[in-house]
Amino acid sequence: MAIRDDFEVVASQVRTVVQRFALGLLVIAAFGAMLVGKADTVLVEHARVLALDVVSPVLEAIARPVAYANRAIADLREFASLREENARLREENARLLAWQTAARRLENENEGLRSLARFREGPEASFITARLVGDSVSAYMRGALLNVGRRVGVAPGQAVVTGEGLAGRIAEVGENSSRVLFVTDVNSRLPVLVERTRERAILAGDNSPRLRLTLLPSIAGVQTGDRIITSGHGGSFPVGIPVGEVVETSDGSVRVRPFTDFSRLEFVRVVDYGVTGLVGTGAAAPAPATPPGGTAVRSR
Amino acid sequence: MRVDGTLAILDRWGRAALPGTVLLFFVLLTLAPLRAPYLSDTLPLLPVLVVFQFSLAAPERLPGPLLLAMGILLDLLLGGPGAPVGVSALGFVLVRAAVMSNRRYLVGVPFLFQWAGFCILCWGFVALVWAFTTLWTWALIDPVPAILQYVVVVVIYPLIAPLLARVRARDPLNVPELSRGSARPGETTP
Structure with a gap:
């Protein structure tokens, strides 16, 4: 007791x-x-x-109705400006047709020259289409959740693209989900080329809608309107994906507007380029020393 | 008096689980891809609003360990590389404790006072998360987006708070000890 x-x-x-x-x-x-x-x-x-x-x-269950609602609103808005939109598109179409002719001619010529020079192509890229099921946007992070994962071949470090250009890279991968880190995130560092001058640089995000071009050999060579494309250095990104265009060059800083409209992303494509080894596993185990021009996150 | 019977039991369970479920819903909503400008940026702070409001109305149904778990879940889901996991949990727990120890100024007072209380506590939460994230990543993070988040969530507080406040027990004389204001009749505040 x-x-x-x-x-x-x-x-x-x-x-x-x-x-x-x-x-x-x-x-x-x-x-x-x-x-x-x-x-x-x-x-x-x-x-x-x-x-x-x-x-x-x-x-995903939440995202679908939200996506429908957003699309309905966007439809209504577009309905109002249908006439102007049509005129603009017709004009653009005419211009693009001219470009298409030029591109065909160049493609033929390129093929001929390549066979003459025995040029070896890089690995063939394949695409995995994914739906955006969640935003990962806060005051400290710019990213999103995708509904594809390891099961269909997504791996950390792969590029995520939209019709307009590069959106970001895969940071974390689960069985059936993954997280993409947008190029605008403060942790994003991307090796790029200035398309016109072929100068190499690093494109850095700072959580704002504009990107910053750093480590550029000479700022004088960059003009407003220059297109910025991926350089392929670091290995996991294909060469030549458009990223954005220069909108501002003033005293020592170059600002780039990304082509991707992050506010209305719904579907994206994950680029499986075959080579992801050089970047390591992204956020899980950041490389102690960032490879030259690599896309690894800031080491801790 | 406790009434037994399937419906009564279901009712009790439902009442007990409601605040936790609402909080979980808001934590998940944080990730929902809403495309509304400004609103989608503030979604991460809505769980704070829920924690504040339920700590006022029904703290016994939103215990500390649950807040800890929800905060860690929020950090896991939201966080990017390098962000501290558990800072939201710390914030939630502190918000609950602050509400509990200041009940006499927050319960049974005009709505404006509650709003002012939320302004102060939410500011503390935002400052805490910002400070810890800055320390943890050892990089100066631009505080302006966090401040914008704060302003928007304070502005939409009057829209959401009255809805959440309805979880109060129906009979004001029969509320559990925890849910009552600590002021006694005739007592004057120092």
Whole structure:
């Protein structure tokens, strides 16, 4: 009997202590989670991927009606400006036809020259089409969740493109979901070329809608309106995907507007280029030294 | 008096689970690809609003450990490379504690006072998350987007808060101890 009474007394004392220090314990637990996240990045990465995999079907269910509603609104808006849009498109079509002729001629010529020079093509790229099921946009991050994952061949470091140009790269991959980091994210560093001058540079995001062109040999050679394309350095990106155009060159900084409209992304394509080894696994295990012109995230 | 019977039990369970479910819904909504300008940027702060409002109305149905789990889930889902996991959890727990210890200024007072309280606590939350993210990534992060988020969530507070406040127990005389304001009749605040 006495033992049981003692036990109850101790139990109630423990309960009182826990209640009194509940807040302290919770705060300590939160700090503990942060410390674990700092110390064991791989564990946190696994947890992230697991959470994404669990949540992505729910998100997909939410995303569909939202996408329909957005499309309906966009339709209404376009209806209002149908006439002007038509005229503009007709004009653009005429211009593009002229370009098509030029492109055909150049393609033939290029083929001829390549066979003359025994040029070896790079690996053939294949595409995986994905739906955007979630936004990963906060004050600290620019990204999105896709409904494709390892099962269909998505791997960290692969390029994500839209019809307009490059959107970003794959940062985390789950079984059936993945997270893409947009080029506008503060962690994004992309090796690029200025299309006109073939000068190499790094395109860096800073969470704002404009990108920054850095490590450029000479700023003088860049003009407003120059197109920026991927350079393929680092290995995992194909060469020549359009990224954006220069909109501002003023005292030492070059700003680039990305071609992709991030506010209305719905479907994207993941480029499987066959080579992803050079970049490593992206965020999970950042390379201690960023490879020259690599797309690895900032090392910690 | 407790009534037994399937419906009554279901009712009790539903009431107990409602705040947690609503919070989970808002955490998931954070990732929903809404294309509304400004609104979609503020989605990450809506869970704070839910935590604040339910800590006022029904704290016994939103216990601390649940907030901890929800905060960690939010950080896992939202975070990019390098962002601290658990900082939202810390913020949620602190917001709940702050509401609980200031009930006399927040419960049973005009709506404007509650709004002012939310302004202060939400500011604390935003500052906390910003400070920890900056420390953790060791890079100066532009605070302007966070401040914009804050402004928008404070502005839409009057739209969402009255809806959430309806989870209060029906009978004001029968509310659990935790949900009551701590002021007694005749008591004057120091």
